[in-house]
Amino acid sequence: MVDSFFFGKTVVVPWNIVAYNVFGGQGRGPNAFGTEPWTFYVRNLLINFHVWFILAVLAAPLIILQALFRRTAHGQSFLRSITFVSPLYMWLAIFTLQPHKEERFIFPVYPFLALNAALSLHWILSYIGTNQPGTWMGLIPAKLKLAAVAAFLLLSVAAGFLRTLGVVTAYRAPLEVYSALEDVPAFPNLNNNTVCLGKEWYRFPSSFFVPNSMRFKFVRSEYRGLLAGEFPESGSVREILAGTSIIPTGMNDRNEEDPGKYVCPFTLTLNVHESNIYVLQVNITECAFLVDSSFPSQSPSEIEPDHIHDVESWDKVSCKKFLDAGLTPTIARLVWLPDVSFLPDRYKRRWGEYCLLRRRS
Numbered sequence: 355m356v357d358s359f360f361f362g363k364t365v366v367v368p369w370n371i372v373a374y375n376v377f378g379g380q381g382r383g384p385n386a387f388g389t390e391p392w393t394f395y396v397r398n399l400l401i402n403f404h405v406w407f408i409l410a411v412l413a414a415p416l417i418i419l420q421a422l423f424r425r426t427a428h429g430q431s432f433l434r435s436i437t438f439v440s441p442l443y444m445w446l447a448i449f450t451l452q453p454h455k456e457e458r459f460i461f462p463v464y465p466f467l468a469l470n471a472a473l474s475l476h477w478i479l480s481y482i483g484t485n486q487p488g489t490w491m492g493l494i495p496a497k498l499k500l501a502a503v504a505a506f507l508l509l510s511v512a513a514g515f516l517r518t519l520g521v522v523t524a525y526r527a528p529l530e531v532y533s534a535l536e537d538v539p540a541f542p543n544l545n546n547n548t549v550c551l552g553k554e555w556y557r558f559p560s561s562f563f564v565p566n567s568m569r570f571k572f573v574r575s576e577y578r579g580l581l582a583g584e585f586p587e588s589g590s591v592r593e594i595l596a597g598t599s600i601i602p603t604g605m606n607d608r609n610e611e612d613p614g615k616y617v618c619p620f621t622l623t624l625n626v627h628e629s630n631i632y633v634l635q636v637n638i639t640e641c642a643f644l645v646d647s648s649f650p651s652q653s654p655s656e657i658e659p660d661h662i663h664d665v666e667s668w669d670k671v672s673c674k675k676f677l678d679a680g681l682t683p684t685i686a687r688l689v690w691l692p693d694v695s696f697l698p699d700r701y702k703r704r705w706g707e708y709c710l711l712r713r714r715s
Contacts, residue, residue, distance in 0.1 A: 362599030374607065375452075384454035386609040387579070394455040395446060401688060402517065403467065405510050409478075410470035413439040416477050424481075439473065442466040479503065513689070520690035524677035527708035528557040531645065534672035534710050535564050538643075548617065550641035553658045554708075555581060558645070571617030573638050575658055580606060581615040617641070642713055644668065649706030651680025661711060668711040676708040 357365045375384050399407040417439065421432045445463040449455065482499050484491045491499070535549070547568050551558055553575040561570060572581050583602030588594045604612030618638050638644065646661045654660040661668055679687055681704035691701050 360595065360598040362595065378607070381608050384452065386607075387454055389453040390455040392450050395450055395460050398457055398460065399467070403471075404513050404517075405506075406471040407467065409474040410442055410467045413470035413474045414443065416474055420477060435473075439466075439470050442470050516689035520686075520688065523690060524687075524703065527674035527676040528554070528645075529559060530674050531672045531708060531710040532559065532564055535568055535643070538671055538712065547642050548640060549643040549645065549710075550617065550638060551645055552638075552661075553577070554645050554647055568643075571641070572615050573618050573641065573644075574616050576655065578611050579609045580612055583615070643671070644711045644713075645709070646711060647676060647706060647708045649676075649678045649680065650704065651678050651706075662707055662709050667714060669714055671710045671712045673707050673709040675705040678704040678706040 357367050374382065378384075403410070414436065417432065417435045442463055445460070445466070449459050482491055482503065485496070486492050547565075549564070549568050549570050550573045551570060552573045555572055555575065555577065558570065561568075564570070583605055586593070586597040586600070588597050604614040606612070618640050644661055648660050648662040662670070662673070677687070683700050683702070685691070686701055686703045691697065691703060693703060
């Protein structure tokens with residue numbers, strides 16, 4: 355009912371999702387937005403949950419082993435236990451079979467992953483804690499078992515902490531540079547305070563986190579897919595409803611580029627240095643501000659020049675360091691490592707710049 359109210363027509367959104375993603379037809383559907391190998395979710399969950407993902411996957415095999423070798427009168431029934439742990443496997447199977455994969459598709463199953471991991475840990479601890487004579491675990495001293503379990507838990511917590519700290523310190527720049535807009539005075543030589551996004555369009559958090567006077571626009575980059583549309587400006591409930599029910603011009607369901615999404619014109623001009631080679635030039639004179647990045651591992655191009663180091667055209671309002679994944683070794687991308695001089699090069703993180711720029715007067 356709420357969806358239909360805002361869309362201005364009868365809409366069943368869950369069916370729309372299924373209809374597009376499953377029955378989209380030729381050239382439509384999620385695959386138009388990119389595909390990933392079947393290992394995508396496994397690798398992602400191993401990186402972010404490490405041993406807990408392994409324990410979560412072991413839940414069903416442990417239930418089977420318990421049913422076969424450790425039958426207890428007070429234990430859960432086999433069918434009941436399998437029911438508890440099955441959602442994780444169902445979710446992984448369904449989404450692994452889909453060629454188009456995104457990390458956000460897997461987060462709804464996190465509670466089930468935590469449940470499976472907790473159950474596996476409980477069953478393993480109940481086995482380790484047994485003191486029955488004649489068993490392997492009965493021969494190991496209780497203090498030694500306690501030390502091993504404590505070490506396992508402490509190491510897993512430390513690994514999770516280092517992963518979280520590594521992600522926060524490496525990739526938080528986009529959430530920090532936009533806050534500088536709160537302190538930036540209105541640009542005197544333009545009629546608006548347009549903030550432009552080129553190759554950094556996909557890291558823009560939301561217009562909710564910037565001043566009401568600012569308007570974000572796109573300029574052309576190497577990306578050739580469909581960019582987000584805009585809701586019409588509204589000042590009343592009627593205008594808001596009119597804005598939510600209208601389909602923006604140029605929108606399509608095939609991920610095809612819409613030139614109307616760009617605020618600045620772009621033209622093809624003949625490169626005088628190399629005959630018959632055409633170069634795309636993007637005019638960004640309408641941008642009062644620009645969000646851009648610069649990484650040592652990436653070379654500028656005609657469409658994506660290095661605006662950060664163009665000191666004649668732009669002033670730096672706010673710049674933060676951003677991890678250069680192309681030059682940073684694998685271990686330093688996975689977890690936090692200190693930026694100290696005595697650390698070997700194979701463990702050092704490499705940095706680029708992420709900046710909010712203001713056009714020079």
